[in-house]
Amino acid sequence: MRKIYSLLLVTIILSSCGDKKVKSLEAVIASQNLEQIRAKKTEFEKSVREINIQLDSLNAAISKLDTVKKLPLVTTFLAKQSVFNHYLELQGNVTTKQNVLVYPEMPGIIESISVKEGQSVKKGQILAKIDDGGLSQQLAQVETQLALAKTSFERQKRLWDQKIGSEMQFLQAKSSYVSQTKVVEQIKSQLSKAVITAPFSGVIDDVFKEQGTVVSPGMGSEVFRIINLTNMYIEAEVPESYIKNVTKGKRTEVYFPVLGKTFETTIRQVGNFINPNNRSFKVEIGVPNKNGSIKPNLTAKIKLNDYTSNEAFLIPQSIISENAEGQQYVYIVNNSNAKNEGVAERVIIETGKTQGDVIEVLSGVKKGAQIIKEGARSVRSGQTVKVIKY
Secondary structure, three states, X not given: OHHHHHHHHHHHHHHHOHXXXXXXXXXXXXXXXXXXXXXXXXXXXXXXXXXXXXXXXHHHHHHHHOOOOOOOXXXXXXXXXXXXXXXXXXXXXXXXXXXXXXXXXXXXXEEEEOOOOOOEEOOOOEEEEEOXXXXXXXXXXXXXXXXXXXXXXXXXXXXXXOOOOOHHHHHHHHHXXXXXXXXXXXXXXXXXXXXXXXXXXXXXXXXXXXOOOEEOOOXXXXXXXXXXXXXXXXXXXXXXXXXXXXXXXXXEEEEEOOOOEEEEEEEEEEOOOOEOOOOEEEEEEEEOOOOOOOOOOOEEEEEEEEEEEEEEEEEEHHHOXXXXXXXXXXXXEEOOOOOOEEEEEEEEEEEEEEEOOEEEEEEOOXXXXXXXXXXXXXXXXXXXXXXXXX
């Protein structure tokens, strides 16, 4: 401001000297004589110094006599410690380990389907039956043979225990009984594959085949999709730089944009493998789903609490400035009087993590400091300011 006053006064002086003075200045410059130019410069500098002295005297007199000072108006807040939680924001997808396609284990025609889409089923419940191709009749015949072999073996065993009969007859009866038992077990095992049962408790999400359809084991022959919506979780990838702070049991906040729901849960599993392609590891976050509204592949926004400080100084990011050396600073007000007038001071600070529009101050600010908020970018260090509110 002082330089502006000086420039204005020099201009006034030059104007008051008339065209002759101006022409003399132009003549000096046009002469290209270094000594004359320097002499003229010294003359003007002397005039400026004299005028500045006079200006200082005038400003001092004005300051003393003017009862209404025009001070910069600022608002402040007191630096105080509070709990600071920093969250890592990620995106993940809902999934479940109990989401399977059910395939037939034997070829044949679907004889009956016992369930429909959306129906809840229990583990082991019969879902469908496949025509066994005569296995039931074959089993009945083999079971009759087994009964005969059992009776023969038991009779031969009683005789053998009484030392009656030959050992060869006893061994033949035993071998026939054991052989028939294995045949019956084998047919029963094959026959059990004609019945499709639920591998776990859940909900029938889809029925792909109809009664009378010919099916066979293998891809493309799925009959049902069954899902358990009670054991859901979110899978997300976390950058490896957070591996120390993201641990099992950590509290997380999950938000489903489509459902408009937010709830808190915990990390139930942390992966041990770092993906070399994107330098990240996987986490599983449990999802409570009592009413079944959360579905597989639903997108979720996740906030992981990776850092907490119980005694943090938090300030708005908008009041922080940076100097030419890259140092961050804020202004505080010192020596406030009864009129809420004080002196602004610039203090260098060191900052930490940010969350939303606030940032943690690690050093440079003490408890109880009066930090300038509104007006922080229009004051300078050493300037008297007036605080209009806290």
